[in-house]
Amino acid sequence: MADSDSLTQVRPRRIGADHAPLRDKVAEEIRAAILSGQFKPGERLVEDRLAEEFGVSRNPVREAMRTLASEGLIEVTARRGAVVASLSPQEAEELLEVRATLEGANARLAARRHDPEVLEQLKSVLIRGNAAIEAARLAELSDLNIAFHDHLARAGRNRVLVDLMKTLRDRSGPLFQGVGIEFARESWAEHASILRAVIAGDPELASMLAYRHVLNAGARRPPAAAEDATSPQE
């Protein structure tokens, strides 16, 4: 594919460097499809179909699946293929506990490091979030929520922690989905508290607040509805 005009367009043969291997793009696409809910929990992931859909051979697809399996986004059974992982209530609770712990640890670190620049950015995000709530712009708030957590993660300056939190967040499923404005308000207020504790340089308080923030957010969501899609999907 994409060799349509390889004769007319000469172009100095731009040496590789920029195109990522197909396996990575494929992994990215499948991941996005799972996170967006386009691929539903329990749904089978058939290599041939995915390969055709993405216009590649099965090899990059298979490699992408190993990555996704390690991330916990899909479940692979030998010789029987892969399905989109579905969270049991048990596992959802376990995940939440771990995520809360890690977010807490990160907030603790952030409070200790106390990087003024990052704190300014966090303040800015917080203010914009307040405005978004007043105007009931929930979509924007969702972006700002991600921004807040990203900045806070950076403030902790622990890359291992950041990567782990990201993976676990993905596994936890869609974060903000049809939650009401009152939820958004509460959740955002918690952000403010966390930031205050970080700015005040109180690691234990910041940690505790971040921990509870995650648990609260989890509790406010419907109980994950571990709806196995054992019945046909299309």
Add this chain to the structure above:
Amino acid sequence: MADSDSLTQVRPRRIGADHAPLRDKVAEEIRAAILSGQFKPGERLVEDRLAEEFGVSRNPVREAMRTLASEGLIEVTARRGAVVASLSPQEAEELLEVRATLEGANARLAARRHDPEVLEQLKSVLIRGNAAIEAARLAELSDLNIAFHDHLARAGRNRVLVDLMKTLRDRSGPLFQGVGIEFARESWAEHASILRAVIAGDPELASMLAYRHVLNAGARRPPAAAEDATSPQE
């Protein structure tokens, strides 16, 4: 390979089911080789060579590498291949912090759950460990150390946490390598304290002790010696 007597030995064609896919065996072997130090940090992992060594084609090897990359045991650069991951001092410290946090969280859970059966097992391991120390049987103590952490992990009853701790422990490199008896004694004494706190049902104390136990163990080791094997290996 292994087709030596495929004509004499008839055998009812034992239906698959028991042999795991080659990719999994290969992943296991490479992982073991890395953890045992047989493959050293910075060493290149060439697909062809590994394939030949294991007597398989490159495909299973490549898939195994995706898994190992997700686990952080190898580092893959597009179009330039994979090398055994080498910990920078920075990353080693980050890992230690996260591991300590998770072990702490697990100890907290264990103290809350308070499962008498598991606690009995832990006590038993502890006692055997004491005996091993008295007799200066360090090899046995190493096994007992693993057993202690495994039982404790089980006591927390959080599978997500357990898996994560295992992965991070692997990434941290060889645990007990040429540490002296005095280290073993200190470390084992810390186990006793942790277990006491768990049995006493004191989650916060147990958490704190487990957290410090990991940091201490890390501090007592040589600073990870991030020796890149940029020079030829064989």
Add this chain to the structure above:
DNA sequence: TTCATGGACATTGTATACAGTATCCGTTCA
């Protein structure tokens, strides 16, 4: 009717082949 049998079909597992890109090294020219 119900359960076992068997074979067609769908899908995963593995090997092989080839294409594309990096790397190394000798050559040439300034």
Add this chain to the structure above:
DNA sequence: TGAACGGATACTGTATACAATGTCCATGAA
């Protein structure tokens, strides 16, 4: 001497082919 060029070589990326296994359904006997 040293730096640019160019080609051989080693390796990764991707596609295709085939083997092995699981799944499903039709068939037939109890």
